[in-house]
Amino acid sequence: MTSEWKTSPLRDLVGFISKGIAPSYADEESETTVRVLNQKCNRNFRITYSESRLHDLARKKVPAERFVRIDDILINSTGAGTAGRIAQICNLPCDTIVDGHMIIIRANDKVSQKYLGYAMKAHQWEVLQLDEGSTGQTELNRERLLDEIMISYPTSFALQETIVKTLEGIDRKLLVNEEVNDNLAA
Template sequence: MPDNWVSVPVSELFYLNPKSEIADNIHIGFIPMACVDDGFSGNHYFEKRIWKEVKKGYCHFQNGDIGIAKISPCFENLKSTIFQGLPNNCGAGTTELVILRPINIYAKFYLYLFKSQWYIDEGTKYFKGVVGQQRVHKGIFTDLHIPLPPLVEQQRIVTEIEKWFALIDQIEQGKVNLQTTIKQIKSKILDLAIHGKLVPQDPNDEPSIELLQRINPDFTPCDNGHYPFDVPNEWKWCKMNDLCSFLSRGKSPKYSEDDKTYPVFAQKCNLKEGGISLEQAKFLDPSTINKWDSKYKLQTGDVLVNSTGTGTVGRTRLFDESCLGKYPFVVPDSHVSVVRTYEEINSEYVFAYMSSQLIQQYIEDNLAGSTNQKELYIRHYMD
């Protein structure tokens, strides 16, 4: 510590858990643990109550007091605050808060001290109780020695802390704004791509109608004017089914509790942050292997679309067999649809198309089922 600082026990700087004496009919602020924010903000909220309803069985506090959660994990999550704005300068709340009333010190400096990793580490050394109901030892609020800088320096330190915190908040908000911008730009790129405006049109390219008729000699072209936007003359609108060798929902598997040989691809394997992982996959009962046709074994280039579940339906990823690792193959469950194109079709283009805002909105508009279990039927992929 600096030479002009001293080390003193907490009890020298605060009154511990003071009591209030006010008239029974006075309105006060009531604060359960849920009304104290965790982290560094120090924010809290309150409910208006009549004093006589809460004066017994709860802790008491007033504006300017510090409240610190003593129960785990609230203590480690930095649930602590300086009470302010309380009606009639009085409050009551959960007994899982320890109340410290400052004595001629700058409370905000000590709120930040109580949120420091050093203080949290000191508190967690002396947990008492069973796991899930552990509380810090009372000594952390009384006997523990903490630094005491001069009062003016306490205030200067808080000013400096809040200056840096404000800068960090700006950086965090900038990061959020950047992520939003990145998402918008990616969406715009996909939009340009599916409209035929991302790259120049080459008159030497094979017309799309020839590609489609090579895949299926009986293919009948559609009138481009029937569809939602114009495409280049060399392009043709077609149904997804015209491009696919396999287009189907997966099947309902019978799972194995013990055998970990054959993973089943479920919605959660299509990661929210992007990509694919089999880490959370369940496994197929080996005795049911013969019930799965080989076409259900996922292949590199398969476009996988979550077909059920509010918040996950429409999530689209491109499968690559490299994610199999040690597993021989993986099959999809009934909540995932497989879009497998013919070899002549670039599956990455279909993946980009399925990921575009146009198709994601189409999926959203054609969902069926209840609010909690939205579903996209396979026929909508075929249209």
Template sequence: MPDDWKECTLNSICDLIIKGITPKYTENSDQLVINQKCVRNHQIDLSLARPHTPKKVNEKWLKYGDVLVNSTGTGTLGRAAQVQFIPNNLTVDSHVSIIRASKQEYVYFLGLWATSHEHDFEMLQTGSTGQTDLPRERLKQMQIILPSESILSSFSDVIKPIADIRIQKQQESQRLSLLRDTLLPKLMNGEIDVSQVRI
């Protein structure tokens, strides 16, 4: 290990390591809760998230760059993904842990580290088969090798433009989907006449 790198605990480079909320589900809400099914293959599938009764969530509202780790259940415990989009009215349930970096320079490194250490998360579990749990205190005390500030900064400088482009494309895709959903019904019922359009 280079002299200017150091070994530290996960807790020492994070502002927040906490499990999510116990939601009260409803169909009439714009607030979504991510569950364990949503976290798979280092991705977050919001199509599997569920709406819940609006409440004040405070620090458990997700932020860009948060790392999510499934924290209960054999076969799902340990799966990790990073929030690589701008979340809105979004949190996680109590079966998922939120890990939030304390510095911007740590965000991209932490995401890469977490998704490559899923097996280590799994090894920290307690409980019996089917009732396994990833205790927050064990998560906090995980050892991590932290590169030098200059390396972290250089890494962020490379990754951030890529991440920014991804966010722009996601937002553009959302706008196009909204436009499609608005126009298609009008085309189908004849509100918009396209008979004179040449293709």
């Protein structure tokens, strides 16, 4: 399968980018609460809900486009050592938003969302270098993220999908290996 490849700044491949909101936290779940992901939820290229909190929509509305969707790319945007961590949402167990310390990215029509997620994760080391500011109060420079991170991609969506399927297979094997290691350790 031959395909033309292009390399573009991330800016040219993004259809939506938004920082999260400042939540109005709730202590207990109700019909008006949704889960809020924060930078503690983003580790090792994965999102976990164990550190998530609750936001009360009755106290503060959230625009529909800021709700997390399957395959959204989430990047920690603040914090020394955490700004620049990248993960992609694989499952969405409930209505979810992100707080102001995370960025949501969605692809435009040049690349598939999953392909862009894997491509960005491959550049995590570079993204981790884009934080600026004083100690402990560092912030990911969004303009530099969009302009300096160069993404190579095949123009063929079929080839993008083939690459994604291969990488998803590797991810599944890694998860199985982690489960086996955890069982052996127990």
